[in-house]
Amino acid sequence: MAPAPLPRRLLLGPGPSNVHPRVREAMAQPLVGHLDPAFLGVLEAVQASLRHLFGTHNAMTLPLSGTGSAGMEACFVNLLEPGDTVVIGVAGVFGERMNEVAARAGARVTRVEAVPGTPLEDAAMAEAIARVRPRAVALVHAETSTGVLQPVEGIAAAAREAGALVVLDCVTSLGGLPLALDDWGVDAAYSGTQKCLSVPPGLAPASFSERAIERVRTRDTPVQSWYLDLGLLAGYYGEQRVYHHTAPISAILGLAEGLRLVEEEGMEIRAKRHLESAKALVEGVLPLGFTPLVEEAHRLPMLTSLRLPDALIRSGEAALRHRLLERYGIEIGAGLGALAGRIWRIGLMGENARLTNVEALLIALRRELR
């Protein structure tokens, strides 16, 4: 018996976002082999396009075969050995996750915390970096748990000056904000496909500088993950194109089309679209009693965190989220960690960063809150 068709959803949470029909068609193409010259051509185009979007010339730029969290893990397990020191900026759940992942790689972690809802301060990071002189410094560009945009250049410069490698989480920023890894001095960056690229989750676009690769080459101990070992992955994602593991072919075909859509639109126009949508959202929800968690200068364009009206906190916000999903087909995100029950996270990411989607949400909210 055929299963019930899935309901249509407007995905306005912290990811995934809705996927363009061209991407869905691309994933549904008949399969070709992972060593087929025709597929290797697609892979090459994907790698070139990711370089462009990341703002880098790094040869080792590739879609890792896991979700964004696998991308995070790949960075830490490759660059760190047991006993290495790392300074990690913690401004939310994903900075916290970095700590956990780095500790599991055997690293000695120095945490620098931000006041929730604000970015890390350059001075606090620079102080820790100067004191620890760590192997690596890690931070999150777009903290999806709070909606804060983190300035990168100052911290990266301090890290470079101390001889540290710079790791940047770009899960929510890639495809929504212009990135410039090379100019910023970032050595390892990772992202996901299901945010501003509007491709289904499953791959982690990532990029590693020559300094990062050199670090992997000169390790004393093997990378603890065989699956994510950059030295081994270079066999397939470099010029040789030899088998390491079977690449997720259909997902990469989808990513190729998603990247083509980004390039057709142009990153400048796309970034502007994200900004305009976020502005319209904030303007629209203010009269309903929601207020932005983050001050305007540090607000992410693709993810807006909103403090809930007191009445909604008291009555329980979960019920309203469920009504939005059931009655209107609109998914929005709850708060994570300490912010659970107190904020919502509204994503206007990639394909979804459009005024019509803002209006759809506002209509539903006005109706439910009146």
Add this chain to the structure above:
Amino acid sequence: MAPAPLPRRLLLGPGPSNVHPRVREAMAQPLVGHLDPAFLGVLEAVQASLRHLFGTHNAMTLPLSGTGSAGMEACFVNLLEPGDTVVIGVAGVFGERMNEVAARAGARVTRVEAVPGTPLEDAAMAEAIARVRPRAVALVHAETSTGVLQPVEGIAAAAREAGALVVLDCVTSLGGLPLALDDWGVDAAYSGTQKCLSVPPGLAPASFSERAIERVRTRDTPVQSWYLDLGLLAGYYGEQRVYHHTAPISAILGLAEGLRLVEEEGMEIRAKRHLESAKALVEGVLPLGFTPLVEEAHRLPMLTSLRLPDALIRSGEAALRHRLLERYGIEIGAGLGALAGRIWRIGLMGENARLTNVEALLIALRRELR
């Protein structure tokens, strides 16, 4: 500019295999969220169906968010701690990979080797198990590098008797051979989607017994991989359904449909179809000078390794493989490791295990070799 359409291929290598149109359509459905009740319903059906195919009641049966190799890594990093002992049966490239992965988890590995092209011997494994009394014993059910089917029950019984956990690689067997993890006494098993399930690569169906879960629960050290930590994954893949990482939604929708196709056909008929196809292949290639590497009793039904005729070895087999791909759209597999250049690996997996595909290959070979 739209990219050139991909060529049509008949995928008769060691995986991936061709994907049924219903699976491709399922993957191309508009996206829903990973916490959407509608998606969680699909996930539940996938987990139930995987239990059925694995032959287990294990609650912790799930599609891991990586390819088969990530499934291998998940087993070793969860069950082993640094200093733990493990006995690994090495009968080909994938047993060899197990060694590498276990060593990177800090385990002390005892290797037991098989003569290439034959299965591991129960007695040799039992001797090592009795001597080492390891934490875990690992072996490959269907060794894709040689085409050998490994009997499991004797080795698993010896392992259980010594109090060891049993790890089984089912990458190439799941969906092509009946599995019975519970009856065999297997504690941790993993597979891939791109072999006999005929679903694109990207997920690792896996299953863990209560004993395995208890082992993870009582570890002294955290699992070195955050991404593959079963204790954390249980939050999403167990009853709570809370966020750990964003599941590869579209890939799971495809897997759901692939599993439905398996259940509609019935595993008994499906296994018979694999057997018949492999028999027809061997009969067809014998007159062309190919001989099976593996004796009939130990031959895999879904993957046949063929010794090449001497003339073909001398003239270079790679050129003929390329001609098969370019002129006929047929992909077959080369030998790996020590067998490179000396054997071919022909996969008749999942949807592809059909006499018409055997005939298509034979026609092409006869034409090229005449």
